[in-house]
Ligand SMILES: NC(=O)C1=CN([C@@H]2O[C@H](COP(=O)(O)OP(=O)(O)OC[C@H]3O[C@@H](n4cnc5c(N)ncnc54)[C@H](OP(=O)(O)O)[C@@H]3O)[C@@H](O)[C@H]2O)C=CC1
């Protein structure tokens with residue numbers, strides 16, 4: 001089977017469906033291939049219950065369809081999924097699901113892209129030909145669990161953050177969250193709220209801001225150089241949070257917005273975790289040295305027993321960041 005179109009779009013996440021919607025408005029034929037069985041699968045299947053967009057709604061809306069005026073500034077996950085549902089319906093976006101793209105090459109003589117995809121239902125390999133190719137597969141779709149020495153000996157529950165919904169079943173447990181990105185820090189907060197004894201591994205320096213500071217920074221970025229915005233935001237963040245060094249949290253040398261621009265790494269947008277770290281309700285740990293049974297040893301010599309580990313880790317090794 002061979003299908004021809006003008007634009008092939010790989011991935012039916014928000015970026016892929018927005019691209020298709022814009023092309024549909026211009027009556028430009030396009031096909032969206034998606035390996036999962038639904039659009040925006042990370043949002044629909046792999047995001048924890050309490051997640052809200054970190055950026056204000058005006059920075060998150062897709063082309064040609066603003067969020068309703070009644071929507072809150074920071075849109076909750078379910079409302080975002082509903083918005084995407086309306087969007088797909090309104091712009092007739094109709095992805096082909098269960099298609100895992102295996103290769104894409106440019107046939108110079110025909111001046112066309114040739115894309116092959118495995119149909120996960122029929123098992124057949126399908127071929128698509130197009131003039132343009134849009135790869136909208138996202139930064140971090142795969143759950144990644146690092147190779148920790150002795151993890152196979154750990155007796156308790158081990159999950160990745162993409163499987164975490166809420167802390168209901170962790171209420172009386174000693175839980176270690178590994179990874180201090182936005183997922184790890186929010187999951188630690190959620191676990192603590194559900195009554196778990198919570199610790200979080202913070203292995204690298206991080207910037208901690210809150211959503212209002214990010215909103216302010218995003219506004220000023222339109223008018224002022226990134227390095228100046230970073231200075232302003234950092235002054236405010238230090239006033240708000242004080243020196244977090246004594247709690248085991250260091251700041252990177254480069255500012256938060258410059259770091260986002262250069263490397264793609266986001267600042268941690270605090271949802272309440274920091275005040276729980278300050279009160280000692282959430283403990284900050286250094287990197288894991290190794291695991292022996294239910295005892296986890298850390299690089300600073302501490303060792304403790306845990307009932308569960310949530311890996312909030314991503315494999316960002318192939319993410320190049322945006323060149324300046
Ligand atoms: N509401 C929202 O809008 C939300 C947005 N997000 C965004 O989604 C994206 C993915 O976020 P997230 O899932 O948090 O992933 P990230 O890649 O942002 O964070 C992963 C963290 O895990 C750490 N890590 C990796 N391996 C290890 C290890 N072996 N030991 C200890 N720590 C380790 C990394 O540290 P190191 O730096 O040392 O590698 C990093 O801090 C980000 O852009 C984030 O901002 C996430 C949650 C909510």
Ligand SMILES: O=C(O)C(=O)Cc1c[nH]c2ccccc12
Nearest residue numbers: 054055182214257260266267269
């Ligand atoms: O999606 C993320 O990584 C966020 O947490 C929100 C975000 C997107 N772009 C930014 C730039 C600066 C600070 C936060 C973000």
